[in-house]
Amino acid sequence: MTQVTIIDTGIANTASVSAAFERLGCDVALSHDPGLIDDAPLVVLPGVGNFGAGMRAIRSCKLDGVIIDRVENNRPLMGICLGLQLLCDASDESPGIEGLGIINAMVTRFSDDIRTPQHGWNRVGDGYAYYSNTYRIETFPEGWDGETSTHGAPFVAYLQRGTTLACQFHPELSGAWGANLMREWIENAKEVVSC
Amino acid sequence: MLTSRIIPCLDIDNGRVVKGVKFANLRDAGDPVEQATRYEQDGADELVMLDVSATTSGRETALETVRAVRSALSIPLSVGGGVRSVEHALALLRAGADKVGVNSAAVENPSLLRELADKVGAQCVVLSIDAATRVEGNGWEVVTRAGTHRTGIDAIEWSASASSMGAGEILLTSFDQDGTRSGYDTDLLRAVRSLTTLPIIASGGADNSTHMLDALIAGADAVLAASIFHDNDTTPNAIKLELRASGIEVRT
Numbered sequence: 145m146t147q148v149t150i151i152d153t154g155i156a157n158t159a160s161v162s163a164a165f166e167r168l169g170c171d172v173a174l175s176h177d178p179g180l181i182d183d184a185p186l187v188v189l190p191g192v193g194n195f196g197a198g199m200r201a202i203r204s205c206k207l208d209g210v211i212i213d214r215v216e217n218n219r220p221l222m223g224i225c226l227g228l229q230l231l232c233d234a235s236d237e238s239p240g241i242e243g244l245g246i247i248n249a250m251v252t253r254f255s256d257d258i259r260t261p262q263h264g265w266n267r268v269g270d271g272y273a274y275y276s277n278t279y280r281i282e283t284f285p286e287g288w289d290g291e292t293s294t295h296g297a298p299f300v301a302y303l304q305r306g307t308t309l310a311c312q313f314h315p316e317l318s319g320a321w322g323a324n325l326m327r328e329w330i331e332n333a334k335e336v337v338s339c
Numbered sequence: 340m341l342t343s344r345i346i347p348c349l350d351i352d353n354g355r356v357v358k359g360v361k362f363a364n365l366r367d368a369g370d371p372v373e374q375a376t377r378y379e380q381d382g383a384d385e386l387v388m389l390d391v392s393a394t395t396s397g398r399e400t401a402l403e404t405v406r407a408v409r410s411a412l413s414i415p416l417s418v419g420g421g422v423r424s425v426e427h428a429l430a431l432l433r434a435g436a437d438k439v440g441v442n443s444a445a446v447e448n449p450s451l452l453r454e455l456a457d458k459v460g461a462q463c464v465v466l467s468i469d470a471a472t473r474v475e476g477n478g479w480e481v482v483t484r485a486g487t488h489r490t491g492i493d494a495i496e497w498s499a500s501a502s503s504m505g506a507g508e509i510l511l512t513s514f515d516q517d518g519t520r521s522g523y524d525t526d527l528l529r530a531v532r533s534l535t536t537l538p539i540i541a542s543g544g545a546d547n548s549t550h551m552l553d554a555l556i557a558g559a560d561a562v563l564a565a566s567i568f569h570d571n572d573t574t575p576n577a578i579k580l581e582l583r584a585s586g587i588e589v590r591t
């Protein structure tokens with residue numbers, strides 16, 4: 145059975161993410177232990193809420209080095225929503241707080257003249273994904289591929305490099321389309337780790 | 340572009356789906372997991388579950404129901420009904436709700452929304468507003484405790500303060516229209532829309548896609564309905580085809 149470890153620092157609602165991986169037949173564990181997360185074959189960094197609170201939680205659990213190391217060595221990691229943003233350099237939401245610096249981009253707020261938070265389904269490539277966000281990144285840093293969505297203006301829907309997948313939307317809440325994206329990430333990850 | 344959402348609502352009492360008119364005369368309408376699964380297959384964009392249980396044991400059962408529905412459902416789940424404390428809201432989120440709606444308790448203790456938003460983020464916090472036409476006929480006032488208590492609070496001003504209070508979404512129910520199947524209160528929607536950029540879910544009065552089209556044009560981002568889906572009069576997918584033909588962007 146495929147083992148998936150969800151980073152649980154208390155800042156995310158992990159129930160939906162757990163349920164989605166369980167529906168895909170995975171064996172799901174929650175952890176904030178750096179050793180376990182370092183050893184785990186597949187790791188998910190979920191997150192809702194505030195950027196600064198998210199970074200504090202990661203640092204206080206001493207997970208920053210482990211997460212950076214995983215991505216640098218192409219060991220499978222999926223970031224979801226705030227989980228994507230925490231991988232970036234910094235966010236307008238929490239000025240002065242450094243992110244993990246894995247994705248070299250600045251997280252910015254949607255402009256004031258459109259609906260925020262962006263709550264709902266928006267087109268991504270050939271499907272629709274469910275979003276719940278007020279902040280986003282606008283362009284792809286060098287070395288990352290992915291797709292965009294449009295809310296007022298185009299923004300990054302997800303980015304991918306090797307076995308790292310970072311989604312601004314919630315694949316776990318994006319119906320069959322989201323489940324398929326998660327399945328593809330697992331299949332892709334299985335080429336570099338045994339799980 | 341963000342699509343307009345079609346949201347079936349399940350009223351839950353002691354682990355069973357029920358349906359009433361004007362928050363009363365509840366009748367049994369089935370198993371929550373079965374209904375939720377069917378709605379997802381039929382194209383629902385999200386599900387709202389309202390716990391209408393009046394007892395402590397009923398509320399415990401509601402947590403079990405949220406867990407069971409969450410485990411089956413791969414679309415967002417918003418849960419409300421009788422949420423009175425941050426602890427209660429957190430318990431619902433831990434059980435698998437993606438958003439929690441606060442109604443009467445927000446009126447009695449407005450700082451509740453901010454406390455909750457500081458812990459989980461505003462995007463998980465829904466301000467549920469039941470608005471009724473004032474007895475003297477001018478504007479709307481907030482009603483609470485399943486419509487039994489008229490607060491005198493102006494529903495439009497209350498909606499306008501939702502964002503600063505910590506909410507990330509407004510579930511706006513017309514108490515006058517609820518259960519009547521004669522259309523949403525579009526005047527109410529327009530009045531609220533003019534004062535907030537938060538997403539608004541319109542609720543109360545839906546019978547068909549024309550009513551939903553009217554609500555979306557009046558400024559709703561999502562339309563909620565219960566009876567028409569419970570009674571198999573239509574499905575979210577059927578509604579979406581009709582809305583799309585009218586130029587509304589929907590997920591299909």
